[in-house]
Amino acid sequence: MLTTLILGLVLGGTYALLALGLTLQYGIARIMNLAYGELTLIAAFVVVAAFQAAGIPPLAALIAVVPAGYALGWVLYTVMMRPLVARSESRGRLEIDSILATFGLLFLIQGVLLVSFGANFTSISYLDRGVNVFGVSVALNRLIAFGICVVAAGALIWALARTRWGLVMRAVALTPGSAPLVGIDVNRVARQGFALGTALAAAGGVSVAMYQTFSATGGVVFTMKALVIVIMGGVGNVAGALIAGLALGLIETFVSTTIDPGLTMAATFLIFLIVLLWRPQGLFGRG
């Protein structure tokens, strides 16, 4: 039972981190990014390649991969999203356009990953010796992956709630129409939000690479789960996403150990449907 709890929390930490990035991109830049899981996979494959080819440990790669994710997000927003934003008169139009555009991007990235890394499942063994946690043996790589998620999510939530930068982000997310009145360049903030979301996708990818087995076609699963968590937590609700992410990790681990591993996806979407029908504003959203 304790094993399930700890493994569930580790998995949930990764999910929560992925969901935070997606919710930032949607909440601040108003872009529903269907290629989000593929961005995570790019980071995961880069980490694996660096480890296998040059022996660079994932923790060292993290320092380069996260800023690179930010830069990639910045470029993607400027080249691909900005024209969509510029021509959309309404928010609904931008949402539809961004879903179509990022759906295309999904297959583009997937194709590049398939060509570069093949279709096989990949994983690495890095720091996989067991560590005793409350009497349960947990692989060190999972603990480190969890640590990355806790630090990244904690820093983000603190910055959003406590800093001037965070106040600007919240202002743009909540009332973009009023932001220019206080001197905020909404376009610049949207680009920052999108880039930061991509950086979190990359951090999530590093954490995935450390303890999970993954393949070039599996990105959509990350996107779906992140989306489920965002909706469960309440769209734009950062703390809600964090809690929902941890909860989903716990539920999946519980279902796969006590019922059947094949049912994890089914359990995820059952919960998703219940939330959608019962509380469409999310478990923690304002009614």
Place this chain on the structure above:
Amino acid sequence: MLEVRDLRVRYGKHVALEGVSLKVGAGQMVAILGANGAGKSSLLNAIAGRIPTQGGDIAFEGQSLADVPTHALVERGIAIVPEGRGIFPALTVADNLSLGAIPERARASADGMRADVFELFPRLAERRAQIAGTMSGGEQQMVAIGRALMSAPKLLLLDEPSLGLAPIVAKEVFAALKRIRDTGLTVLVVEQNARATLALADFAYLVEAGRVTGSGPAAELRSDPAVVRAFLGGAMASET
């Protein structure tokens, strides 16, 4: 300080302003009076870079403001309180005020300015932790004006600050405007309440159907028979 020349604004085929010119001198409070639909908001929004113009020029401290976006104008010292207030209803009063001080130019003076705003509107000090959207219309107007002041503006643009407020609350807002004027801040205010506004302003322009149809020192307009008939008679007079 501000000079508008021959400004034209259209919405599609509809002409809202057809050649409006006005001047606001440093330290002055200038009023724009006109009926509903005269083009007052269009004029203010054009100055603040919130809508595109189809001709004419707007100069602030001698520099043209053509193509300067709203957010950059705040940095230059122009703050606007638009019709509808444009606050952040989901954030607290304190956060709304802090956002006012986001521009680079306002950061050093933010603490002093916040104290001034709380002195001007003691209610905001009492309610600083309240979500702004849950406040009354008059209180939200105070938040909007307070936030504009937080940006340490050189020029304050106000669009119908008394619109939709109960007479007693409107009176409070005008009292605050008087105190703001007395600090020497340059103010351009749009109003329908001509009597209260002419009592405060130095100079006023009358706008009808997208044109300036009259102008003069506020003291003179107050006793101008045509103005009295158009703006100060009947219902208007009883409002103050």
